[in-house]
Amino acid sequence: MKYLITLKALEPFLFGGEDTYGTLGDKTNGTYLVKSRQFPQQSALLGMLKKEIMTQAGVLTRKIRGEWIDKKDKEDAKKLTGTQKFDILTTQTQDFGVIKSLSPLFLMNEKKSFIKKVDIDSYSYKDGLLKGYNPKKDIYDNFVSTKTHTKLSSSDIFQPIQQTGNKKNGGDNSLFKKTTYLLRDNFVFAFYLDVDFELKSSLITLGADRSKFLMQVKESSDSVQYEDKNGYLTLLSDAYITLENIAQHCDFAVTSEISFRTLQNKKHVTQHNKFQKSKKVNLYEKGSVFINPSQDLLQNLNNTNCQKIGLNIYSYKQGDK
DSSP states (O other): OEEEEEEEESSOBOBOOSOEESOOTTSSSEESEEEOBSSOOHHHHHHHHHHHHHHHHTOSEEETTEEEOOGGGHHHHHHHHOSOOOOTTOSSOOOOTTEEEEOOOEEEETTEEEEEOOOGGGSEEETTEEETOOTTSOTTSOEEETTTOOEEOHHHHEEEEEEEEEOTTOGGGSEEEEEEEEEOTTEEEEEEEEESSOOOOEEEEETTTTEEEEEEEEEOOOOOOOOOTTOOEEESSOBOOOOSOGGGGSSEEEOOEEEEOOBOSOOOSSSOOOOOBOOOEEEEOTTOEEESOOHHHHHHHOOHHHHHTTOSOEEOOGGGO
């Protein structure tokens, strides 16, 4: 089955990155000033889907003292979601059970789709320069409609919510200041999903604060479609690129980077959850643009395992070069 999945935020959300409250794992990366990212990691969407599929299939036991899979249901759970956590460093295509693929997360307002993209189209490129470029304007703070090319900024879509507090008896994690987000107006997150399971609409949680989202499921065979009017390669998702010197593989690029990690250990009901993070890698952030990419860059982007969960997805016509 192929679906369009939309996620409507019912409360402020906190999508984490490198910064976490207090201490975690090696105790070197704690902070008390945390700001949510605008989008969750694609691996977080994958984890949410695994949990929801097992819940709807009745193999995930959920009670006050925790969540677990009973011994009698373990084989069914393996068939539904596989046994592997996403590993960005593997060269093998992983198996996630009934989940065949998911698209990059994007934004929708009613029936209009928006993607993040650096505002390179406001300038003209020639001989390695962007004519008219204004460094005082944030070229990265830009979202465009996939059909009309209407432009919006983050403030048009994301409403910041600031909170400062002191948790009673909180120890290392007692003091905090965080910035979460809500989506303005009728904006929702959206992605396409190919899955061998009859998924139903539900209430799900996502993010560091386990914020509630209304997940609505609609059958659809569409995909994220966008074409740059100048023929530039546009990242529709965050991308893992292993080429060392990107400047040697394109004529020009406007990019930003974002860190990526996943939690490696399992949750325990009766034991203390001491979470450990995977090795940190840097991704090129969705919306980055490359002019005249080399074949090596295109081949590097075509990472089947990453593309299966909605990473390394891009828009580019080979004939444009």
